[in-house]
Amino acid sequence: MKTSSPPKLGAQVAVFTLIRSVLNTSYRMVYPYLSLFQSGLGVGLPAISLVLSLRSLIAFAGPFLSPIADRYGRRVSMLLGMGLFTIGALTVVVLPTYTGFAISLPLMALAYMIFLPAMQAYLGDRVAYERRGRVMGITELSWSLSFIIGVPLVGVLLGRSGAWQSPFLPLALLGALSMVAVWRILPPHNRRTEPSSQSGVPPLPLGLLLRSAPARAGLLTILLLTAANETVNLVFGLWLEQRFNFQLAALGAAAVLIGLSEMGGEGLSAALVDRLGKVWSVRAGLLVNMLAAVVMFVLGGQAWGALAGLFLFYLSFEFSLVSLLPLMSEALPALRATVMASTLAMAALGRALGTQFAPLLFNGVGIGGNLIAALAMNLLAVWLVRQVRVNEAAPAVTPAD
DSSP: OOOOOOOOHHHHHHHHHHHHHHHHHHHHTTTTTHHHHHHHHTOOHHHHHHHHHHHHHGGGGHHHHTHHHHHHOHHHHHHHHHHHHHHHHHHHHHOOSHHHHHHHHHHHHHHHHHHHHHHHHHHHHHSOHHHHHHHHHHHHHHHHHIIIIIHHHHHHHHHHHOOTTTTHHHHHHHHHHHHHHHHHHSOOOOTTTOTTOSTTSOSSTHHHHHTOHHHHHHHHHHHHHHHHHHHHHTTHHHHHHHHHOOOHHHHHHHHHHHHHHHHHHHHHHHHHHHHHOHHHHHHHHHHHHHHHHHHHHHHTTSHHHHHHHHHHHHHHHHHHHHHHHHHHTTTSGGGHHHHHHHHHHHHHHHHHHHHHHHHHHHHHTOHHHHHHHHHHHHHHHHHHHTTOOOOTTOOOSSOOO
8 A cells, every 4th residue: 555755844844833823822822911811810910920930830841851752753742742732722611710721821831842842853853954944944933923913813812702711712723733734744753764763762861961062052052042132021111111101002013013023033044044054143143132232222212222222132032042943953963852842941941030130130220231131141152152063964864855
């Protein structure tokens, strides 16, 4: 009996991008509609914040779950992730209470932490290193697409129904469709296409990862990069409101500007990182990010200077972050999924640290303190990323279509 060949890489990347857009929408939808969720659930802001904090902590489970993909195959891990996502969304449908909400969001975040490293590892297996930046960059567009398309669609659902739980059934249906899509587009696991997915991979391979100098340097780089970004990200709205008396509409326009800058950074990385080189691209993005901090420091007394600096700041951050991902995918090929999950965990830790530093600096010194701290962390990251040495001639296990 003749078996059909798996879809070509382009089709797989398109499906991955759509699936990630669904996952990212479920993550980002809470923030703009926070008051509606809060009033619908009948709880205060601390109760919502607790759920969001629990969701953030889930990122640290990723490195312990990613060996599933390294041992048993990328397809198994991605199916598991989308299955958990579907169950998480259905939890609110069955239990539309604060308890259901508190179970649903962390469970969907856990699904993301299982699916994403396996997906990135699959691309690392299949796509040659010299082309990997473009392919991974395309899937990263899902982050900005979720904010530009997915979150507004959630707003339509909330507006038409008036019920806070209305987005969760569509998310569950999309999760189930994603499982079917993954089942259809990915070939079954075999050792030729996923040589790292063998019984020889230790059950808890974090020790092996931490002994890898390129992996250590890359993880510290992303820690500093995300901490620097969050140090400004947390307080920029307060800064614009206090300094320029921006009201709700103006702050919304600033958020759209940031969404467009995110998409610009992701698109530029997809287009340029393979041509310019991964390490060079990350360092260039970090240097531009430092320049943006200087622009905001010098020209931040005027609204146009502040907004121009913010646009450049977020664009260069996304460019650096997306350019770093293909570099990390080759830092330790035998444990690709574990490396990518650890990368996500370090990004979460960086954001947590930035969240702690940002209000202290802003309240004590003003926005200048936040900008100087971001500049210093990025400067250290510029030095660290030079140590992420990989085999730039590394072939894919199977040729890309």
